Amino acid sequence: MFEKRDKMRIVTANQLQDWLSRGEVLEKDARGAKVLKLDDGDILKIFRSRRHPLLVRLMPDAQRFARCGERLRERGINTPSVTDYFWIDRSAGVSGCLYSPLEGSALDKIFFHERRRFDELLPQLAAYIFKLHQQGIYFRSLHLGNILLVREQCFGLIDFLDTRFKRPPLGARLVQRNFHHLRNYLTRSKISDFPWDELMRHYTIAAQPS
Ligand SMILES: Nc1ncnc2c1ncn2[C@@H]1O[C@H](COP(=O)(O)OP(=O)(O)O)[C@@H](O)[C@H]1O
Ligand SMILES: [Mg+2]
Numbered sequence: 001m002f003e004k005r006d007k008m009r010i011v012t013a014n015q016l017q018d019w020l021s022r023g024e025v026l027e028k029d030a031r032g033a034k035v036l037k038l039d040d041g042d043i044l045k046i047f048r049s050r051r052h053p054l055l056v057r058l059m060p061d062a063q064r065f066a067r068c069g070e071r072l073r074e075r076g077i078n079t080p081s082v083t084d085y086f087w088i089d090r091s092a093g094v095s096g097c098l099y100s101p102l103e104g105s106a107l108d109k110i111f112f113h114e115r116r117r118f119d120e121l122l123p124q125l126a127a128y129i130f131k132l133h134q135q136g137i138y139f140r141s142l143h144l145g146n147i148l149l150v151r152e153q154c155f156g157l158i159d160f161l162d163t164r165f166k167r168p169p170l171g172a173r174l175v176q177r178n179f180h181h182l183r184n185y186l187t188r189s190k191i192s193d194f195p196w197d198e199l200m201r202h203y204t205i206a207a208q209p210s
Pocket of ligand 1: 028146
Protein backbone atom coordinates (compact mmCIF):
# COMPACT_ATOMS: atom_id res chain seq x y z
CA MET A 1 0.00 0.00 0.00
CA PHE A 2 2.97 2.32 0.41
CA GLU A 3 3.56 4.21 -2.80
CA LYS A 4 6.82 5.92 -3.55
CA ARG A 5 6.75 8.97 -1.32
CA ASP A 6 6.90 11.53 -4.15
CA LYS A 7 3.88 9.87 -5.70
CA MET A 8 1.59 10.54 -2.77
CA ARG A 9 -1.49 12.03 -4.35
CA ILE A 10 -2.83 15.45 -3.53
CA VAL A 11 -6.44 15.56 -2.46
CA THR A 12 -8.59 17.95 -4.50
CA ALA A 13 -9.76 21.21 -2.94
CA ASN A 14 -13.34 20.10 -3.60
CA GLN A 15 -12.94 16.82 -1.80
CA LEU A 16 -11.33 18.52 1.18
CA GLN A 17 -14.05 21.16 1.28
CA ASP A 18 -16.67 18.43 1.20
CA TRP A 19 -15.07 16.59 4.12
CA LEU A 20 -14.65 19.76 6.15
CA SER A 21 -18.18 20.97 5.58
CA ARG A 22 -19.93 17.65 6.24
CA GLY A 23 -17.68 16.05 8.81
CA GLU A 24 -18.09 16.34 12.55
CA VAL A 25 -14.99 17.80 14.18
CA LEU A 26 -13.76 15.47 16.94
CA GLU A 27 -10.59 17.37 17.71
CA LYS A 28 -9.18 20.74 16.73
CA ASP A 29 -6.44 23.12 17.74
CA ALA A 30 -5.45 26.71 16.96
CA ARG A 31 -4.53 25.68 13.43
CA GLY A 32 -7.91 24.14 12.67
CA ALA A 33 -9.68 20.78 12.58
CA LYS A 34 -7.41 17.82 13.38
CA VAL A 35 -9.75 14.84 13.49
CA LEU A 36 -13.12 14.64 11.74
CA LYS A 37 -15.78 11.96 11.65
CA LEU A 38 -17.08 11.82 8.07
CA ASP A 39 -20.65 11.04 7.12
CA ASP A 40 -19.73 7.54 5.95
CA GLY A 41 -18.33 6.82 9.43
CA ASP A 42 -14.68 7.06 8.42
CA ILE A 43 -12.25 9.24 10.32
CA LEU A 44 -10.10 11.87 8.62
CA LYS A 45 -6.96 12.80 10.52
CA ILE A 46 -5.05 15.90 9.43
CA PHE A 47 -1.35 16.28 10.18
CA ARG A 48 0.05 19.79 10.32
CA SER A 49 3.57 18.94 11.15
CA ARG A 50 5.84 21.01 13.34
CA ARG A 51 8.80 19.54 11.53
CA HIS A 52 10.42 21.41 8.66
CA PRO A 53 8.28 21.12 5.47
CA LEU A 54 11.26 19.75 3.53
CA LEU A 55 11.69 16.94 6.04
CA VAL A 56 7.98 16.29 6.08
CA ARG A 57 8.00 15.99 2.30
CA LEU A 58 10.57 13.22 2.51
CA MET A 59 8.40 11.26 4.90
CA PRO A 60 4.89 12.69 5.19
CA ASP A 61 3.25 12.33 8.59
CA ALA A 62 0.19 10.60 7.14
CA GLN A 63 2.44 7.95 5.64
CA ARG A 64 4.43 7.60 8.87
CA PHE A 65 1.13 7.18 10.70
CA ALA A 66 -0.02 4.42 8.34
CA ARG A 67 3.32 2.67 8.66
CA CYS A 68 3.35 2.85 12.46
CA GLY A 69 -0.18 1.41 12.52
CA GLU A 70 0.93 -1.45 10.32
CA ARG A 71 3.97 -2.20 12.46
CA LEU A 72 1.82 -2.15 15.60
CA ARG A 73 -0.68 -4.54 14.06
CA GLU A 74 2.16 -6.87 13.02
CA ARG A 75 2.94 -7.01 16.74
CA GLY A 76 -0.62 -7.91 17.63
CA ILE A 77 -1.66 -4.44 18.81
CA ASN A 78 -5.17 -3.26 17.88
CA THR A 79 -5.11 -0.05 15.85
CA PRO A 80 -7.43 1.43 13.26
CA SER A 81 -6.19 0.48 9.82
CA VAL A 82 -5.48 3.32 7.43
CA THR A 83 -7.28 2.95 4.10
CA ASP A 84 -5.88 6.02 2.33
CA TYR A 85 -3.42 8.84 2.81
CA PHE A 86 -2.62 11.92 0.75
CA TRP A 87 -1.26 15.45 0.70
CA ILE A 88 -3.61 18.22 1.73
CA ASP A 89 -1.08 21.03 1.23
CA ARG A 90 2.24 19.67 0.07
CA SER A 91 4.20 22.92 0.23
CA ALA A 92 3.15 23.45 3.85
CA GLY A 93 3.75 19.78 4.71
CA VAL A 94 0.10 19.12 5.58
CA SER A 95 -1.03 15.54 4.96
CA GLY A 96 -4.06 13.50 5.90
CA CYS A 97 -5.32 9.96 6.16
CA LEU A 98 -8.58 8.07 6.34
CA TYR A 99 -9.34 5.15 8.61
CA SER A 100 -12.36 3.46 10.08
CA PRO A 101 -12.74 4.02 13.80
CA LEU A 102 -11.55 1.43 16.24
CA GLU A 103 -14.69 0.50 18.16
CA GLY A 104 -14.27 1.04 21.85
CA SER A 105 -14.15 3.61 24.66
CA ALA A 106 -11.19 5.84 25.35
CA LEU A 107 -9.81 5.31 28.84
CA ASP A 108 -10.18 9.00 29.74
CA LYS A 109 -13.96 8.66 29.34
CA ILE A 110 -13.99 5.57 31.54
CA PHE A 111 -11.77 7.32 34.09
CA PHE A 112 -14.02 10.38 34.29
CA HIS A 113 -17.39 8.67 34.09
CA GLU A 114 -16.95 5.14 35.39
CA ARG A 115 -14.22 5.43 37.95
CA ARG A 116 -14.87 2.07 39.57
CA ARG A 117 -14.65 0.29 36.28
CA PHE A 118 -11.42 2.13 35.52
CA ASP A 119 -9.92 1.06 38.82
CA GLU A 120 -10.89 -2.52 38.08
CA LEU A 121 -9.13 -2.26 34.72
CA LEU A 122 -5.84 -1.08 36.26
CA PRO A 123 -4.16 -4.51 36.50
CA GLN A 124 -4.98 -5.19 32.85
CA LEU A 125 -3.89 -1.73 31.79
CA ALA A 126 -0.57 -2.14 33.61
CA ALA A 127 -0.09 -5.54 31.95
CA TYR A 128 -0.89 -3.99 28.57
CA ILE A 129 1.68 -1.22 29.00
CA PHE A 130 4.17 -3.84 30.14
CA LYS A 131 3.42 -5.90 27.03
CA LEU A 132 4.11 -2.86 24.83
CA HIS A 133 7.42 -2.34 26.62
CA GLN A 134 8.33 -6.00 26.34
CA GLN A 135 7.85 -5.76 22.60
CA GLY A 136 10.10 -2.72 22.34
CA ILE A 137 7.15 -0.43 21.57
CA TYR A 138 7.78 3.10 22.78
CA PHE A 139 4.35 4.73 22.48
CA ARG A 140 5.24 8.36 23.05
CA SER A 141 1.62 9.43 23.19
CA LEU A 142 0.96 7.18 26.17
CA HIS A 143 -2.07 8.70 27.84
CA LEU A 144 -5.68 7.93 28.67
CA GLY A 145 -7.10 9.65 25.58
CA ASN A 146 -5.06 7.50 23.23
CA ILE A 147 -5.77 4.05 24.64
CA LEU A 148 -9.16 2.50 23.92
CA LEU A 149 -10.85 -0.36 25.69
CA VAL A 150 -11.85 -2.35 22.63
CA ARG A 151 -13.66 -5.06 24.57
CA GLU A 152 -13.31 -6.59 28.02
CA GLN A 153 -9.63 -7.22 28.75
CA CYS A 154 -8.57 -5.91 25.36
CA PHE A 155 -7.04 -2.54 24.56
CA GLY A 156 -6.08 -0.70 21.40
CA LEU A 157 -4.10 2.40 20.46
CA ILE A 158 -4.93 5.50 18.42
CA ASP A 159 -2.77 8.58 17.82
CA PHE A 160 0.41 6.53 17.31
CA LEU A 161 2.31 8.80 14.92
CA ASP A 162 5.28 9.13 17.22
CA THR A 163 5.69 5.48 18.11
CA ARG A 164 9.27 4.20 18.16
CA PHE A 165 10.14 0.56 17.65
CA LYS A 166 13.19 -0.39 19.66
CA ARG A 167 15.06 -3.60 20.13
CA PRO A 168 12.87 -5.42 22.69
CA PRO A 169 12.41 -5.17 25.56
CA LEU A 170 12.54 -1.43 26.32
CA GLY A 171 15.30 -0.61 28.80
CA ALA A 172 14.54 0.84 32.24
CA ARG A 173 15.39 4.40 31.13
CA LEU A 174 12.89 4.38 28.28
CA VAL A 175 10.26 2.77 30.48
CA GLN A 176 10.73 5.64 32.94
CA ARG A 177 10.54 8.21 30.16
CA ASN A 178 7.42 6.59 28.80
CA PHE A 179 5.70 6.80 32.18
CA HIS A 180 6.77 10.44 32.30
CA HIS A 181 4.60 11.05 29.23
CA LEU A 182 1.64 9.71 31.15
CA ARG A 183 2.55 11.79 34.21
CA ASN A 184 2.84 14.94 32.12
CA TYR A 185 -0.57 14.27 30.62
CA LEU A 186 -2.07 13.86 34.11
CA THR A 187 -0.51 17.16 35.18
CA ARG A 188 -1.66 18.95 32.02
CA SER A 189 -5.16 17.57 32.48
CA LYS A 190 -5.07 18.56 36.18
CA ILE A 191 -5.90 15.01 37.22
CA SER A 192 -4.74 14.73 40.81
CA ASP A 193 -6.54 11.57 41.91
CA PHE A 194 -5.02 9.12 39.45
CA PRO A 195 -4.15 5.81 41.14
CA TRP A 196 -0.50 6.12 40.13
CA ASP A 197 0.99 3.92 42.85
CA GLU A 198 -1.51 1.19 42.06
CA LEU A 199 -0.62 1.36 38.39
CA MET A 200 3.08 1.08 39.24
CA ARG A 201 2.38 -1.79 41.62
CA HIS A 202 0.49 -3.70 38.94
CA TYR A 203 3.20 -2.95 36.40
CA THR A 204 5.75 -4.48 38.75
CA ILE A 205 3.51 -7.51 39.23
CA ALA A 206 3.11 -7.87 35.44
CA ALA A 207 6.89 -7.69 35.10
CA GLN A 208 7.49 -10.54 37.52
CA PRO A 209 8.46 -13.80 35.88
CA SER A 210 5.55 -16.22 36.22
N1 LIG B 1 -9.70 5.23 15.40
C1 LIG B 1 -10.46 5.90 16.25
N2 LIG B 1 -11.47 5.30 16.83
C2 LIG B 1 -12.27 5.95 17.67
N3 LIG B 1 -12.12 7.24 17.99
C3 LIG B 1 -11.13 7.91 17.44
C4 LIG B 1 -10.24 7.27 16.56
N4 LIG B 1 -9.34 8.19 16.15
C5 LIG B 1 -9.66 9.32 16.79
N5 LIG B 1 -10.73 9.17 17.56
C6 LIG B 1 -11.36 10.20 18.42
O1 LIG B 1 -10.77 11.45 18.11
C7 LIG B 1 -10.07 11.97 19.24
C8 LIG B 1 -8.76 12.61 18.80
O2 LIG B 1 -8.02 11.70 18.02
P1 LIG B 1 -6.46 11.56 18.15
O3 LIG B 1 -6.01 10.69 17.04
O4 LIG B 1 -6.10 11.13 19.53
O5 LIG B 1 -6.01 13.05 17.85
P2 LIG B 1 -5.08 14.09 18.62
O6 LIG B 1 -3.79 14.06 17.89
O7 LIG B 1 -5.79 15.38 18.45
O8 LIG B 1 -4.99 13.68 20.05
C9 LIG B 1 -9.84 10.78 20.14
O9 LIG B 1 -9.70 11.13 21.48
C10 LIG B 1 -11.06 9.94 19.87
O10 LIG B 1 -12.16 10.42 20.62
MG1 LIG C 1 -4.94 11.90 21.04
